[in-house]
Structure formats: structure tokens, C-alpha cells
Amino acid sequence: MxxxxxxxxxxxxxxxxxxxxxxxxxxxxxxxxxxxxxxxxxxxxxxxxxxxxxxxxxxxxxxxxxxxxxxxxxxxxxxxxxxxxxxxxxxxxxxxxxxxxxxxxxxxxxxxxxxxxxxxxxxxxxxxxxxxxxxxxxxxxxxxxxxxxxxxxxxxxxxxxxxxxxxxxxxxxxxxxxxxxxxxxxxxxxxxxxxxxxxxxxxxxxxxxxxATGSKTLAEVEGFSQGRLVLIAGSTWPKDEEFLINYINTSKNNYKYIIAAHEVDESHIKNIVAQIQKPWVRFTGAAKAEIEAAEVLVIDCIGVLSSLYRYGDVSYIGGGFGRGIHNTLEAATFGLPIIFGPNYHKFQEAKDLIELGASYSYEKYEDLRLLLDNYFENEKKRQFSGEKSKNYVDSKRxxxxxxxxxx
Missing domain, CATH: 3.40.50.11720 (3-Deoxy-D-manno-octulosonic-acid transferase, N-terminal domain)
Incomplete structure (x- = not known):
């Protein structure tokens, strides 16, 4: 052997x-x-x-x-x-x-x-x-x-x-x-x-x-929400982006979105922004006023995702249509509801968060649309899932x- x-x-x-x-x-x-x-x-x-x-x-x-x-x-x-x-x-x-x-x-x-x-x-x-x-x-x-x-x-x-x-x-x-x-x-x-x-x-x-306790302030993102609810989509892959961008383009609601893809090479970032039909801006090189005016902020660098979650109301974790979802705990520790694709079963924390009602998984676009609409439109549900997320992390330290x- x-x-x-x-x-x-x-x-x-x-x-x-x-x-x-x-x-x-x-x-x-x-x-x-x-x-x-x-x-x-x-x-x-x-x-x-x-x-x-x-x-x-x-x-x-x-x-x-x-x-x-x-x-x-x-x-x-x-x-x-x-x-x-x-x-x-x-x-x-x-x-x-x-x-x-x-x-x-x-x-x-x-x-x-x-x-x-x-x-x-x-x-x-x-x-x-x-x-x-x-x-x-x-x-x-x-x-x-x-x-x-x-x-x-x-x-x-x-x-x-x-x-x-x-x-x-x-x-x-x-x-x-x-x-x-x-x-x-x-x-x-x-x-x-x-x-x-x-x-x-x-x-x-x-x-x-x-x-969470030491996350840095991102001055450029501070005013992005402009009082509107924000979805943070972290570590996304093309299949995740296909569903998310479909929702962004077709949603009539007044929400804002941050997309932080797993791969941030230039060709991938260009492919993402080419699909977006609402005002978007790339993170690097953008003035604060440009970021505040955009409806979609596309992160085109590494090292900021863990600090972005503090600015969100709902989170989406990518990888669920590939080998497996990425880190759900960074979003959970900020007290955010979490959505991800179907390939999560190897991750105990994902199964725990679903059982607690802090997270939901989906397979089809229609399921994602219903989940996002429900979280955005139902403040009590959003707060319930967010509290469950944060309490889960705190209990496991x-x-x-x-x-x-x-x-």
C-alpha cells in the first residue's frame, strides 16, 4: 500500500x-x-x-x-x-x-x-x-x-x-x-x-x-443601502449568479444587492456585469457617490467579504450547485438569514441552521424568488432567522x- x-x-x-x-x-x-x-x-x-x-x-x-x-x-x-x-x-x-x-x-x-x-x-x-x-x-x-x-x-x-x-x-x-x-x-x-x-x-x-467583533468599516459601502434592504451574496459561482441576477433583473421591489463572487478574475466580473440590467458599479475605483447611486455593487477584489455582511439584511452563500456551499458562519455571526443551493449536506452547521429556521435551501429559481420575497417583505421572519443565526454562533464558541x- x-x-x-x-x-x-x-x-x-x-x-x-x-x-x-x-x-x-x-x-x-x-x-x-x-x-x-x-x-x-x-x-x-x-x-x-x-x-x-x-x-x-x-x-x-x-x-x-x-x-x-x-x-x-x-x-x-x-x-x-x-x-x-x-x-x-x-x-x-x-x-x-x-x-x-x-x-x-x-x-x-x-x-x-x-x-x-x-x-x-x-x-x-x-x-x-x-x-x-x-x-x-x-x-x-x-x-x-x-x-x-x-x-x-x-x-x-x-x-x-x-x-x-x-x-x-x-x-x-x-x-x-x-x-x-x-x-x-x-x-x-x-x-x-x-x-x-x-x-x-x-x-x-x-x-x-x-x-465580527473586529470587522473593518468600509467607508465606500457605508451609504450603499440608502435606507433600503440589502442582499449580500457571497462566494457565488456562475449557477448561483444566474438565479440571483434573474431575480435582480425581474424584481419590482426597491432592494439593493452586493455580489461577491468566489472567483474575481476580470473575465468573470465582466460576465457578471454584462447580465445585470439595473444600475451597477464595481467596488474598486468607484467613488462613494457612485456606490450610493447604484442598485448592484459588484465586488471585484478579495479580502472584504467578511466585513460586507455587517451591511446586509439577508445573505446568500454560493457553491450549493457545485461541490458544496462556502462559509455560512461569517454571515450567521452578523445575525443574517441565510439562503443557499442544494449541496449543503456535508456541512453540519448548514444542517443545524436549517433545523433552527435560520437558513433555507432551494433547487429551482421559483423557490429562490419566494424565499427572497418572503424575507424582504416579512420583517418578523427576517428578524427571527437572523437572531437564530447569531445565537447559534454564540452558543458554539x-x-x-x-x-x-x-x-
Whole structure:
């Protein structure tokens, strides 16, 4: 099985190198790993008290951020090494002030894992949510490095729990402690003999709460509503935009809309605005007066979505017609009702919010139209769902403190 695993990793690297000739993200993945181990060695030379945190991408980093920052606050004697697998994490957070050293993770080859752990010599290692790399975990286990994973969810259909999944179960034995989000995950791990498990919940609740309390004021957006109700559509994809823009174009009501697409490349932004039949304006470069006069504000940059929700009355979260919805909690923490498409079942918080009456899912345009009309026209329903959203986030906070209290 190790041979198959090694071949699959090498095949993945080969495919990414080929893709790098025509895919910008693949090129970043490749370029970011040139001379990587030598660069890491030079950067951390002479450092002794290093703790390693690893995140797959940006979303997982934001999930782990409360633990990183609380750990640093409680243990200033350590320096933080933060690694990313994906360019979408590294390129956005490579200047994150909460870590002392930030790198890409070298591919999980045996030689890479050995050299990386030799260089960093971590006193502890933390994996955020989903990253399971055989050779890195093996090196950490062999050297008796305390190793943790947190905010994890396990499902019965994963390879860990299959009769033929012994190789993957072996990875889990490298963890000193596993902090999971729910009882089902704990039960699954117990069923394969792992007892070093705690239900700590999801650290994202701590993160979104801190986002809400520290969200920045966007002066350009302050006057956008002009006293009218505002829909914030975050992390949208083309199918989401098709339905939303249909509603925007055909609605006779006096509402305003902010669209913050998941991808903000120029061609995508141009495609969005080409469909809008009401006065619109792009966020970057627009004067405050232009924004206030528009009915649709199109966000054409990254890094502002979490601060936009404070200006909304109803929210829409994209991704529900693709691989899965994006972050609902950023909207929930601001006390907004939430609407999203049908692919939400892998996200416990989405199912919880629906059960509470804070969120609704839809499949057809007519369903979306009815949901939006109902929220816009029924203040009591809007307030009810919004309060349920905010109370849900508030009730789930505290995972970061619980994790660090056990370590």
C-alpha cells in the first residue's frame, strides 16, 4: 500500500507540473516549491523552539487561526512555523503576522518528510481538519513529537473505516490526540480502537466571532443601502449568479444587492456585469457617490467579504450547485438569514441552521424568488432567522480554549 501511496503522490506532482504550463494556480504550486527545503533551512537556522501548524488551504487556515493565535498568546516562548499545501492559502496569508515562518509544504515524499522534520525539529505539530500525510506523520511518530489534529469530522464512508483501510488507519495512530467536531466522529474513531479523542467542536465559531467583533468599516459601502434592504451574496459561482441576477433583473421591489463572487478574475466580473440590467458599479475605483447611486455593487477584489455582511439584511452563500456551499458562519455571526443551493449536506452547521429556521435551501429559481420575497417583505421572519443565526454562533464558541486546555 505504501508503494501505491508513493506512486500516487509522484503522479500528482507530475500532473501539477504539466498543468503549470497553462494554469496559474498550478504554476504557483510548482514555483513556490523550488529550492523549498533549502529556503526553509536558511530561514529557521538557529531556531530551537518551533511549533508546526499545517493547513491545506485558506479555509482550513481561517479555521485554525484562533488556535494559532491563542497558542502564541499562551506560549510566547515558541515560534510558529505555518505551512500550506495550496496556493490559495499560501499566497493570501504568506505575510500573516501570527506566524513567524510561513512556507509551502514540500510534497509528501519520504526524503522530503525526513528532511523537513530534521530542519524544523518541531516541539509539537498541529494539523488542521483534514490533512493526512503518511510520511510526515510517520516521521513525527518515530521521533515522539506530540502531534494533534483538530476541528476534524470523520464519516463512515472514509477509507479509515473500511476493512481494507489499515494503511490509512495507521496514519491516525500518529496523533497524540484527535479533537473532533461531533459525537459521530468520536464514535467512529472509538470503533477502530482510538480512545485519545475529544469532542471539542469547531474552531471556526471562534474565528467568525472574532471577525465580527473586529470587522473593518468600509467607508465606500457605508451609504450603499440608502435606507433600503440589502442582499449580500457571497462566494457565488456562475449557477448561483444566474438565479440571483434573474431575480435582480425581474424584481419590482426597491432592494439593493452586493455580489461577491468566489472567483474575481476580470473575465468573470465582466460576465457578471454584462447580465445585470439595473444600475451597477464595481467596488474598486468607484467613488462613494457612485456606490450610493447604484442598485448592484459588484465586488471585484478579495479580502472584504467578511466585513460586507455587517451591511446586509439577508445573505446568500454560493457553491450549493457545485461541490458544496462556502462559509455560512461569517454571515450567521452578523445575525443574517441565510439562503443557499442544494449541496449543503456535508456541512453540519448548514444542517443545524436549517433545523433552527435560520437558513433555507432551494433547487429551482421559483423557490429562490419566494424565499427572497418572503424575507424582504416579512420583517418578523427576517428578524427571527437572523437572531437564530447569531445565537447559534454564540452558543458554539470556545473550541480553541478547550483544545489548548488539554494539550
Amino acid at each position: 505504501v508503494l501505491f501511496y508513493n506512486l500516487s503522490i509522484r503522479f500528482y506532482v507530475f500532473v501539477v507540473r504539466i498543468a503549470a504550463f497553462f494554469n496559474p494556480k498550478a504554476k504557483q504550486w510548482v514555483d513556490g516549491r523550488k529550492n523549498l527545503l533549502s529556503n526553509i533551512a536558511a530561514a529557521v537556522k538557529g531556531e530551537e523552539n518551533l511549533v508546526w501548524f499545517h493547513s491545506a488551504s485558506l479555509g482550513e487556515f481561517e479555521q485554525g487561526r484562533p488556535v494559532i493565535e491563542k497558542f502564541k498568546e499562551e506560549h510566547p516562548e515558541y515560534k510558529i512555523v505555518l505551512t500550506f499545501f495550496s496556493p490559495s492559502g499560501y499566497e493570501v496569508r504568506k505575510n500573516y503576522a501570527g506566524a513567524d515562518f510561513i512556507f509551502y509544504l514540500p510534497p509528501d515524499f519520504p526524503s522530503h518528510a525526513k528532511r523537513f522534520v530534521d530542519i524544523v525539529n518541531p516541539k509539537m505539530a498541529f494539523f488542521i481538519k483534514y490533512e493526512f500525510w503518511h510520511h510526515y506523520l510517520k516521521e513525527l511518530k518515530n521521533r515522539k513529537v506530540p502531534t494533534y489534529i483538530f476541528s476534524t469530522i470523520f464519516r463512515s464512508n472514509q477509507l479509515f473505516f473500511k476493512p481494507w483501510g489499515g494503511f490509512y488507519r495507521g496514519m491516525l495512530t500518529a496523533f497524540t490526540h484527535l479533537f473532533v467536531q461531533n459525537q459521530e466522529s468520536a464514535d467512529l474513531l472509538n470503533s477502530i480502537g482510538l480512545k485519545n479523542v475529544s469532542i471539542a467542536g469547531d474552531t471556526r465559531f471562534d474565528r467568525v466571532y472574532s471577525i 470556545g473550541a480553541s480554549a478547550q483544545i489548548l486546555s488539554i494539550i
